Structure formats: C-alpha cells, structure tokens
Amino acid sequence: MQRVTCGVVAAALAAGLWLMQDVLHGADRTRIFVTFVSHNEESISNPPCAPVMTDRTRFAANRVALLQAAQVVWDKRATWNFQTEYEFLLRISEWETDQERERTQGLNLVHFLNTFAPGHIQVDAHSHEQRGYNYADIAYLLERMQVPPNGIVGGFIVNPTRSETWTRLREPLRGRRYPTYTWQATTLWGGGSVNHTDDSNVSGIWRPKASNEFEVDDPNQALLAVGNYPGTGTDIDATPIQYLLDELRANRLQPGRMYTATIMIEQCELDNDPTLLPKIGLLIDRFQPDVQRGDLVWATLTEMVRVWREDYESQPLVARPAWNGGQQTRAR
Numbered sequence: 460m461q462r463v464t465c466g467v468v469a470a471a472l473a474a475g476l477w478l479m480q481d482v483l484h485g486a487d488r489t490r491i492f493v494t495f496v497s498h499n500e501e502s503i504s505n506p507p508c509a510p511v512m513t514d515r516t517r518f519a520a521n522r523v524a525l526l527q528a529a530q531v532v533w534d535k536r537a538t539w540n541f542q543t544e545y546e547f548l549l550r551i552s553e554w555e556t557d558q559e560r561e562r563t564q565g566l567n568l569v570h571f572l573n574t575f576a577p578g579h580i581q582v583d584a585h586s587h588e589q590r591g592y593n594y595a596d597i598a599y600l601l602e603r604m605q606v607p608p609n610g611i612v613g614g615f616i617v618n619p620t621r622s623e624t625w626t627r628l629r630e631p632l633r634g635r636r637y638p639t640y641t642w643q644a645t646t647l648w649g650g651g652s653v654n655h656t657d658d659s660n661v662s663g664i665w666r667p668k669a670s671n672e673f674e675v676d677d678p679n680q681a682l683l684a685v686g687n688y689p690g691t692g693t694d695i696d697a698t699p700i701q702y703l704l705d706e707l708r709a710n711r712l713q714p715g716r717m718y719t720a721t722i723m724i725e726q727c728e729l730d731n732d733p734t735l736l737p738k739i740g741l742l743i744d745r746f747q748p749d750v751q752r753g754d755l756v757w758a759t760l761t762e763m764v765r766v767w768r769e770d771y772e773s774q775p776l777v778a779r780p781a782w783n784g785g786q787q788t789r790a791r
C-alpha cells in the first residue's frame with residue numbers, strides 16, 4: 460500500500476515537472492519527425508528512371524509497385540512525400556489505361572496517391588528546371604491532374620552559391636512552359652549541390668537567410684526549409700534515425716526543438732528491385748516502439764510545417780547530427 464502511494468505520488472510529481480517544463484519552454488518536447496520521400500527523374504537524367512519513362516511495360520509495372528508501396532505506408536501509418544517531375548506526369552496522361560485506372564478508383568495515379576491516405580501520402584513537385592519546365596509548370600500539370608498545389612519544392616540547388624536556385628522562389632514563379640500560370644513556393648526540401656558534392660543535410664526547420672547563408676535562420680523570411688538529414692542516399696537505412704533517437708534518450712538534443720529526417724525511396728527501382736518494398740515495411744516496423752513513446756512522429760512535410768508553427772512556436776533548428784562521424788554523405 461505504502462509502495463503504491465509512493466508510486467502514485469512520484470507519478471504525480473513527474474507529471475507536474477513534465478507540465479512545468481512544457482510551460483517553461485512554451486513548446487512541445489523534442490521529437491524526431493520522419494517521412495519517406497521519393498523522386499522520379501526525366502529519362503535523360505539519372506539512369507534508373509529512363510526505362511520507366513520510355514518503356515510502357517516498365518511504366519505499368521512501376522505503377523503497380525507504387526500502389527503496393529502506398530498500401531504498406533498506409534497500413535503501417537507511416538508517411539510518404541511522392542515528388543514528381545513533369546515527364547512522369549506526361550506518361551500518366553498518355554499511357555494510363557482504363558483498366559489501370561479501375562484499380563485506382565477511376566483516378567489518375569497522382570490524384571489517387573494524393574487522396575488515398577490523407578495526411579499520410581501526398582504528391583509534391585520535383586523539378587530540375589532544366590528542360591523547359593520549371594516548378595510552376597510541374598504545379599500546373601499537377602493541378603490539371605487534380606492535385607492542388609501545396610507549395611513544396613522537392614529538390615533544389617544550394618551550393619555552390621553562384622548556382623543556387625532557391626532565392627528566386629521567394630517570389631511568385633511564372634511557368635515557363637505555361638506562362639499564364641503562377642505558383643508560390645512555401646517550403647523548400649532537399650537542398651542539393653551541383654554533382655551532390657556539397658548538399659545541405661541538416662535536421663530541423665528554419666527560414667533560410669540568404670544565398671550564401673542558407674543554413675542560417677532569418678525570422679523575417681517567409682520561405683521555410685525542412686532539412687533533409689541525413690542526405691539523399693537511397694539505401695533505406697535506419698541508422699541515421701536510430702542515431703537521433705539515441706541522442707534524444709541521452710539528452711543530447713536541443714530541448715523543445717523539432718528534428719527532421721527523411722528516407723529516400725528510389726521510385727524507379729520499386730518494380731525492379733524486389734528487396735525495396737520489404738525494406739520499407741521493416742523500417743516502419745522497427746520504429747513502431749519509438750512512435751508509441753512519442754519520440755518519433757511520422758509526418759508529411761506539410762504536416763511537419765503545421766506542427767512546427769502550432770506546437771513548436773516556429774522555433775528554428777539547424778542541426779548537423781554526426782551520425783557518420785560528421786562525414787558528408789554521398790547522394791545522387
């Protein structure tokens with residue numbers, strides 16, 4: 460009895476301290492926010508996507524694999540930002556058959572993905588802006604395919620400074636291919652570099668200051684960045700996230716801050732590499748206990764931004780977790 464009372468008193472005290480800490484900080488406790496992100500590329504760009512964009516059989520197989528991946532992500536309540544270039548959108552419009560659309564409630568693939576698991580899967584724009592299409596053009600194509608614009612920039616160049624592509628996205632962007640269409644970016648994700656030698660692989664959400672001070676927060680800027688820690692390597696590796704969880708439990712992360720991590724899925728390999736889908740499922744399963752503890756939260760990039768504003772009072776974070784001993788990660 461004595462022991463039970465002690466336990467209750469201790470629990471009440473702990474809860475009180477916890478509450479006080481929350482009041483003192485005014486923000487939610489430190490948590491790690493995670494989402495899967497996938498890209499597709501133009502057929503003349505990165506190698507794995509060329510067959511999917513040029514061979515109708517591969518396109519069909521990739522479509523089936525994407526639906527399987529979406530089901531796994533939804534069944535296990537994870538999240539996925541599906542980011543797409545223009546060419547894949549054109550292929551959907553040209554190549555999808557009635558039979559295929561029957562499998563997606565009569566909807567085109569991106570419309571289906573964007574509505575199938577609300578809050579868990581969303582479709583964003585990804586553009587290298589090199590061959591006549593810019594971000595506004597991708598947004599236009601998406602809108603035409605019933606995916607309303609969400610303001611996310613799924614990949615851009617930070618380094619070297621003279622080649623950066625993001626500061627101009629603070630202003631409304633007019634389409635190059637569709638010049639009557641205008642689009643406004645709200646959130647950057649995926650700060651890369653020419654040849655991926657000097658990517659920005661930080662964890663956190665902040666407001667990038669200037670072309671040569673991307674990783675510096677400036678509260679006067681409206682355009683946000685969600686860090687793409689640990690980088691855009693594509694091996695569905697749990698290690699960098701586990702590192703953050705270990706740091707969190709060792710009290711080595713900043714208090715009252717929102718850490719971010721993303722796991723890249725190679726979309727164009729999904730139908731070609733039978734190990735990918737099981738790896739996605741296993742990674743989600745592995746972190747379920749951390750989700751239950753509230754240490755890890757699956758959230759789309761859009762949801763991360765909402766939580767950052769509402770639960771973390773827009774407290775910026777630009778963290779560089781040294782999960783690999785601080786080495787630059789190679790990425791594509």
Ligand SMILES: [Zn+2]
Pocket residue numbers: 498499500585586587614
């Ligand atoms: Zn790309």
